[in-house]
Structures are given as structure tokens and as C-alpha cells.
Amino acid sequence: MIDTHCHLIDPQFFKDLRSVLKRAQTAGVTKIVNAGYDADTSEKAIVMANEYPWLLPAVGIHPNEAAAQSINEMGRIDGILERSQVTAIGETGLDYYRDFSPRDAQRELFRLHIRLARKWRLPLLIHTRNSLDDAIAVLEAEGYCCGVFHCYSGSLEQARKVIDMGFYVGFAGVLTFSKRAREVMQKLPVDRLLLETDAPFLAPAGHRGKRNEPAFITETLHCAADVIDIMPEKLEAILDENAERLFAGGEQFAP
Numbered sequence: 001m002i003d004t005h006c007h008l009i010d011p012q013f014f015k016d017l018r019s020v021l022k023r024a025q026t027a028g029v030t031k032i033v034n035a036g037y038d039a040d041t042s043e044k045a046i047v048m049a050n051e052y053p054w055l056l057p058a059v060g061i062h063p064n065e066a067a068a069q070s071i072n073e074m075g076r077i078d079g080i081l082e083r084s085q086v087t088a089i090g091e092t093g094l095d096y097y098r099d100f101s102p103r104d105a106q107r108e109l110f111r112l113h114i115r116l117a118r119k120w121r122l123p124l125l126i127h128t129r130n131s132l133d134d135a136i137a138v139l140e141a142e143g144y145c146c147g148v149f150h151c152y153s154g155s156l157e158q159a160r161k162v163i164d165m166g167f168y169v170g171f172a173g174v175l176t177f178s179k180r181a182r183e184v185m186q187k188l189p190v191d192r193l194l195l196e197t198d199a200p201f202l203a204p205a206g207h208r209g210k211r212n213e214p215a216f217i218t219e220t221l222h223c224a225a226d227v228i229d230i231m232p233e234k235l236e237a238i239l240d241e242n243a244e245r246l247f248a249g250g251e252q253f254a255p
Helices: 018-027 039-051 067-081 103-120 133-141 157-163 179-186 214-228 233-247
Strands: 002-006 031-035 055-059 086-095 124-129 147-149 168-171 193-194
Touching: 002 193, 002 214, 002 233, 018 214, 031 039, 031 086, 039 055, 039 067, 055 067, 067 103, 086 103, 086 133, 086 147, 103 124, 103 133, 124 133, 124 193, 133 157, 157 168, 157 179, 168 179, 179 214, 193 214, 193 233
Parallel strands: 002 031, 031 055, 055 086, 086 124, 124 147, 147 168, 168 193
Antiparallel strands: none
16 A cells, blocks of 8 residues: 555654564555655655665645745755755645745745646646645646645535546545535546555544554555445555556656
């Protein structure tokens, strides 16, 4: 099973990372997309990949960071891409829920990530919170449609829109306790779905209030299999194929 969005660079994993990784492997997790959320953690993701090649690094600056200041850090992200093998650009996007940063600065920071994704021909890991329509508008204006809307929380209509654009839709542990998320997933084409943990955040129902970790993705898989009415083993094979197709560069990139 591939965990398509995780933050093993988070300090919550510093003390017991090896145990976390062992539990993940025991649970059948074979690859993890390990996403940075600022320049320092993006550097850390590269270092971790050197030690654990199955931790696939993604580099970017989360919109909850101060976007006006983060714009100046994008040169560091480009530098990482110049010297390192990277799987994806992100975590990036727009967050209007916490509103830590001016929205115009967030949109500019997002555009810079999209342009790096085009330059390096990499998929985007896109975060949206109360901002999905604006994120779609930015992506349409930039003309780059390769990536995944991670931890999807929008409507069915919006999900169909991003799929029509060429994106995947990622679901995390929220699926296990959100009726709305399950209703959306049930109506989407299975070949455009991905699963993730977003660990250490958003633990599935059996672990709510605790630190999430990659091993728990199996619980989300079984929930998804129930929603779609398919055997978990068959769904796992489909989802892993989706992830390999996206992160191996098999999707059509915009010129």
C-alpha cells in the first residue's frame, strides 16, 4: 500500500521514527510520499530519503506559513530540486480557514509552486481549506493540471471538476468518520482516487485524538472498500496503480 501524503518530517516522529516505519512495513505499506511544509522540512525530506529510499520526498511550503515571507524562500525549494531527486511539489495550495496569511500572498505563493512543478515536470500535492474554488481558478489560469487534491473535503461537484481537469482526489482518515466524504468518494471513478494518512494528523476513527501514522492507512483502505463495495485487496491494487501512474510521471504534463 502506498501512503500518498504523510509528514514523517514532523517533530512528533523524531523519537520513534524507526518503530513507526517498522509498523508501517508490517502493515504492508511499501512507499510513503513524505511531504515538506517549509524549506527546512523539505530539506529534511531529502535527507530522510537518502536513508530510507522508500520514503519519497516532496518539497514545498504550506499556505499556513507566512506567504509573503515564504515567497522569498522559493529559491531554496528550487535549489533542492536542482540537486535532488524529488517525487512531487508540495505541500502547497490555499488555506482560508485559519487565514494566517493574506490571500493574495497565498495565491502568489501557490502560483510559484505551480511554475516549479511545470519546470521540473512534477505533480502537485494540493492543500485546500475553504478555498477550493480559488485553487481551481489559479490552476486553470496557470494551465497546469497534474497532481492530487489531498485530504479532499469539497463537494461532489467540485471533485468532478478537478477530476475533469486531470487531477486525482486523495482521501485520508477523515473518510472513516465523515459521512459526507464517503458519499463523495462513492460517486467518483476509482481510477482517480488515492489514499493517504496525512500523519501525524487526521487519524482514522479508531485512533482519533492520537498521533496518526502510516500503518493506520489500512483502516482507511477497508473503509474505502466498504464504501465502493470492492474487496480491499483489489482496491489496494487499483489505488497503488493510480499512485504509481501519478508519481512516476505517467500523467500528461502541460507544456
